[in-house]
Amino acid sequence: MPESIIKQDFLGFGLGLRTDHFEHILQHQPDIDWFEVLSENFLVAGGKPRYYLEAIAEQYPVVMHGVSMSIGSTDPLDMDYLKALKKLSNDIQPKWISDHICWTSIHGVNSHDLLPLPYTEETVNHVAERVRQVQDVLGRRILLENVSSYLSYQDSTMDEWDFLSQVAEAADCLVLLDINNIYVSARNHHFNPLDYLKKIDPRRVQQFHLAGHSDYGDYVIDTHDHDVPTSVWTLYQAALERFGPISTMIERDANIPQFPALYDELRQAKHIAELTFADSAQAEFHTLSQSRFGHQSQTSDHKVDNKPILRVPS
């Protein structure tokens, strides 16, 4: 299938929409290219969350990101949840809808965590079939995001990247690559993150997540409560080289700084993309130039890690 049919437009540089920033965004209209909203936070009838969401969705492109689809579970798909997602998407017209390649609930109990799947033929078929059903209900391709993981199963017969690729191919869905999650899992499972990037089909990669983590030396936990560290910026640059300009956002879920600090951090992402494509083909440069983000001055005491970008050892 030709690339143009699978992927949707490049949106530029975005941020996760967080309650703490609602007022700031409406007041200052920052030139962020787009916002990602956590679907579950807005599956409510009304009030402030819906008011702000709808006001912001009128002014910015938005994408919906969920955590409860439990696409890998052996429970039946939750049709009520899918209908609620579809209703929300009718209300705010997201550019796309994503969730994670994992499972969250079994026998009706929700762990509210993104739990890992065994990477087997059986799981590929199971997940792909369910993605097709979800795509039927939602009437569009969804994006599946790789999760951070801390254990691996004896049953697994393939690497995580092969698993993700096979599901995406079999289900004909798109991929959201979380660069931080690749780094975290690489550290916890001792693989080379570049091997991961090499195996993912560029035609299916629609979005990147960037985030921070907590490094405990022997292992790393995906906490989303820190700035994006140098290790993740470095891997981001490698991902840009492999996949070209991809809609990128910073995912900050805890210890959330003031909006201008995140704005500055997102500037770093754009800066790296500009450096990466400075000498590249006209097409990539043109795509990147569609982003209008980054021209405003934001006042912030926040220091962005401005160390020079290191090359990942390959």
Next chain:
Amino acid sequence: MSRLAEIQQQFMAYLLSDETNNDHNKCQSAMQANMSQQAGISADIRLAIYANAYRIRLKETIETDHEILGRYLGDDLFDKMAADYTRAHPSANQSLRQFCDALPDFLQQDLFFKQHPIIADLARFERRLLNAFDAADSTSASFSDLQAISPELWPNCCLRFHPSVQIFTCSSNAVEAWQALKADSTPPAPDYQSTRAWLLWRGQTRLTEFASLTAAQHALLLGFIQGNNFAEQCEQMLEWHDEQSAPMMVLQTMQTWFQQGLIRAVVSD
């Protein structure tokens, strides 16, 4: 059962069990048997990362939803409540927004916490505040909508309320304690002498508001919510007011409700 289903069942059993369960070690060994040997950290630690994340996420949800209850209890009792509730009520919802819905009933029935009924009342009050916060939106009617109706039809008029409108009743001074803690002062000692009623709603600026109700106001509001008409409610007010002042009291109270945006529609038929 498929192998995938078996792994998921064993993983969840491990997450739900903790040191207080007799079969905790069994659940842990079952999961360890599913895991491959990896360099670096041990299987125990790998599993514990998931177990901790599970408990912390749910505890943080209780903290966010029940901030004042948390202050009332203090850290140790709050930790006990979070652990006991999480054990008794695993989440069955897609959103964490509903995770604590069963907390008031849990606190009312739990052998330890039910010794202090004000604790369950505090939790129930905070649930009501949340319900008012994200209830459905609706336009509001105004007093002129009532005036537009011919006065001879007024006796048959009924009211429809904004979806955020709720009544909270309790037999403790939970709301007074809530207000004190919110203002960073010491809550009054628990008092179970009288039943109290409160009206909760979401105001025009989308802020959650509440006000205490006298017995007459409570009966008036409850009657209208239950579908009684103006004439029936005037009659009910005779318990507190004489025949002249009862209709005035009803009209004045309704006027306040209109101003507060509590009334969605006036229905006459």
